[in-house]
Amino acid sequence: MDQEIEIKIVPATKLTRVDKKAIQALCTRAYGEDVWCDYEYLNTAFHIVGFDAEKIVSHALWVDRSLSVNGAAPLLTAYVEYVATEPCLQGQGLASQLLRFLIAVIQDTVLLNAERDDDVHYQLAALAPADSSFYQRLGWELWQGELFVRENGQQIATPDDNVMIYRLASTPKISVQDTLSAEWREGELW
Numbered sequence: 697m698d699q700e701i702e703i704k705i706v707p708a709t710k711l712t713r714v715d716k717k718a719i720q721a722l723c724t725r726a727y728g729e730d731v732w733c734d735y736e737y738l739n740t741a742f743h744i745v746g747f748d749a750e751k752i753v754s755h756a757l758w759v760d761r762s763l764s765v766n767g768a769a770p771l772l773t774a775y776v777e778y779v780a781t782e783p784c785l786q787g788q789g790l791a792s793q794l795l796r797f798l799i800a801v802i803q804d805t806v807l808l809n810a811e812r813d814d815d816v817h818y819q820l821a822a823l824a825p826a827d828s829s830f831y832q833r834l835g836w837e838l839w840q841g842e843l844f845v846r847e848n849g850q851q852i853a854t855p856d857d858n859v860m861i862y863r864l865a866s867t868p869k870i871s872v873q874d875t876l877s878a879e880w881r882e883g884e885l886w
C-alpha cells in the first residue's frame with residue numbers, strides 16, 4: 697500500500713520562500729545535483745507538493761505550454777517538470793500519487809479555477825522523461841514521431857529529446873507517430 701501523504705497544489709506566486717528553498721533542496725538530493733533554474737516561465741508554474749508531517753517529501757510542477765500535432769492549432773498543455781521524491785522515501789508510491797493527483801486536477805475545471813484567475817481547459821499533458829518506464833506504468837505514452845521547437849516561424853528539429861504525453865478526456869484524436877512541436881523557451885526546450 698502507498699504511504700499516506702498530504703498533497704497540495706501551490707501556485708508559484710503563493711509559494712513561500714521557505715517552501716521554495718525546501719523544494720530546490722529536495723530536487724538537488726533526488727537528482728544528485730543542483731537542477732533548479734530560475735527561468736521566468738517557472739513564475740507561473742503550479743507546484744504539486746507532497747507533505748509528510750509538514751515536511752516536503754515529494755514534488756512535481758506543471759507549466760502551460762502550446763504543443764502542436766502535425767502543425768494543427770496548438771493544444772494547451774500542462775507540461776510537467778521537476779518530479780522528485782526524497783531519496784530515502786523513493787519506491788513507496790509518492791511520485792505516483794502526485795502524478796495521478798496532477799492529472800485529476802488539470803481535468804477538473806472547478807478545482808483548477810479555484811487555484812487560478814483565468815478559465816483554462818487543458819487539452820494535453822506532456823513531459824520529458826529521464827526514465828520512461830516509471831511514467832508508462834501511470835498511463836503516459838512515449839512520443840514516436842519527430843519532435844520540433846517552433847521559433848520565429850521556423851521548426852527546429854530536436855531529435856535527441858524524448859517526450860511523453862498523457863491523453864486527457866479533452867485530448868483530440870492524435871497519434872504518437874505524428875510530428876509534435878512546442879513553442880521555443882529559454883533553458884531546456886523540452
Ligand SMILES: CC(C)(COP(=O)(O)OP(=O)(O)OC[C@H]1O[C@@H](n2cnc3c(N)ncnc32)[C@H](O)[C@@H]1OP(=O)(O)O)[C@@H](O)C(=O)NCCC(=O)NCCS
Nearest residue numbers: 697726779780781786787788789790791792825826829830
Ligand atoms: C523518479 C522519482 C520521482 C520516482 O519517485 P518515487 O516516489 O520513488 O516514485 P514511486 O514510488 O511512485 O514509484 C517508483 C517505483 O516504485 C514502485 N512502487 C511504487 N509504490 C510502491 C510500493 N508501495 N511498493 C513497492 N514498489 C512501489 C513503482 O512501481 C515504481 O517502479 P518503477 O521505478 O519500476 O516504475 C524518484 O525516483 C526521483 O526523485 N528520482 C530522481 C529525480 C528524477 O529522475 N526525476 C524524474 C525526472 S523525469
